[in-house]
Amino acid sequence: MTGSEVTQSFRLAYVPGVTPTKWVRIWNERLPDVPLTLVAVAVDEAFGVLRAGGADAGFVRLPVDREDLSAIPLYTETTVVVIPKDHVIAAVEQVSAADLADELVLHPLDDTLDWENPPGRPAIERPETTEDAVELVAAGVGVLVVPQSLARLHHRRDLTYRPVSDVPESRVGLSWPQEETTDLVEEFIGIVRGRTVNSTRGRPPTPPQPKGKRAAAGGAQGKAAGGRTSGGGKATAGKSAGGRSGKPAGKNARGGSGGAGAAKGGAKRGKPRGRS
Structure with a gap:
């Protein structure tokens, strides 16, 4: 920016x-x-x-x-019908457009649904706004079909709403x-x-670095990584072979599990006894 x-x-x-x-x-x-x-x-x-x-x-x-x-x-949005709480529709969970056929359905001038044929019986006059239509529903004049967000926006304690199927959605x-x-x-x-x-x-993209800087940075990283890896690898190998792995192996051999110690032990056991 x-x-x-x-x-x-x-x-x-x-x-x-x-x-x-x-x-x-x-x-x-x-x-x-x-x-x-x-x-x-x-x-x-x-x-x-x-x-x-x-x-x-x-x-x-x-x-x-x-x-x-x-x-x-x-x-x-889900489309709902706004009704008084004591309306018969309040007893069901969902209704269809056909269920509103006998209802006076208010159709405000600022309606947000693209109706071809609004359901129910039309009112003599269209309310100016959705808010005005909600007031009429509260007065028992009719019902109102709107997007759910508008039903929530104009919520009243004496009103409720139910989803409506087979109607336009916003x-x-x-x-x-x-x-x-x-x-x-x-x-x-x-x-x-x-x-x-x-x-x-x-976020803004990371600016490209000059080739010289990239090469120098790569060489430094490789040198640092190589020094740590080579040194660590040699020390580990030497210590493992001579300092740890070799010594325990010798002890085990002398203890009779194999090697020169085992051969020596076998020679002693092979000598004839004097009593024979």
């Missing part, structure tokens, strides 16, 4: 439901001299903020316009302007993708 990049800040946008805490913590550990500023944006404003330079990168809900924005998908990704793929953006991409600090993109 250049000196100017090290001193600047990094602006990270994020839409409701996304929790960037983990990635921000890693960034602060790896780049303590580069402040990271969080920019909360609405779902329908996220791409405009990136294009206008209001953020260097952002967590958005896919898809994105690939003509001028780059993006990498991160995860897909995908979250990291996006940034194609023409502004800076070193800091690359650094954040590496953090999001799980690269370690020792990975190629996580």
Whole structure:
């Protein structure tokens, strides 16, 4: 990185439901001299903020316009239905879209699911925001189908939620302007993708050394290694053969296990006795 990049800040946008805490913590550990500023944006404003330079990168809900924005998908969220705790659906672990056919399903204007045909019966008016729709659910007006992160974000004690099958799911990704793929953006991409600090993109490459220095260093290392290995090997061999291995072998021979001592002992036992 250049000196100017090290001193600047990094602006990270994020839409409701996304929790960037983990990635921000890693960034602060790896780049303590580069402040990271969080920019909360609405779902329908996220791409405009990136294009206008209001953020260097952002967590958005896919898809994105690939003509001028780059993006990498991160995860897909479970879709849930938000209901009052005393609702009949609360008695089951999961429902399908068909199970909501008789329900009044609220469809807020900031909905993040790509519906072709929303399930259930439509309300006369669409709530302005997901938060407004949650308030209506709490008032017993209807139910709401949203990504699980939004159900958690707008959690209330009198409400609960259950997974819904056979419905669209929301995908979250990291996006940034194609023409502004800076070193800091690359650094954040590496953090999001799980690269370690020792990975190629996580640290500058080791500069190549001149051939003369490499040769000198190699010769010095070889000389040091050779001296230790040769000296140690000779001392070990000599000590083993003459100092340790040879002596015990002689003792064993004289003790009658073999060699000259064994032959001498055999000659004594072979002499005829005087009584015979």
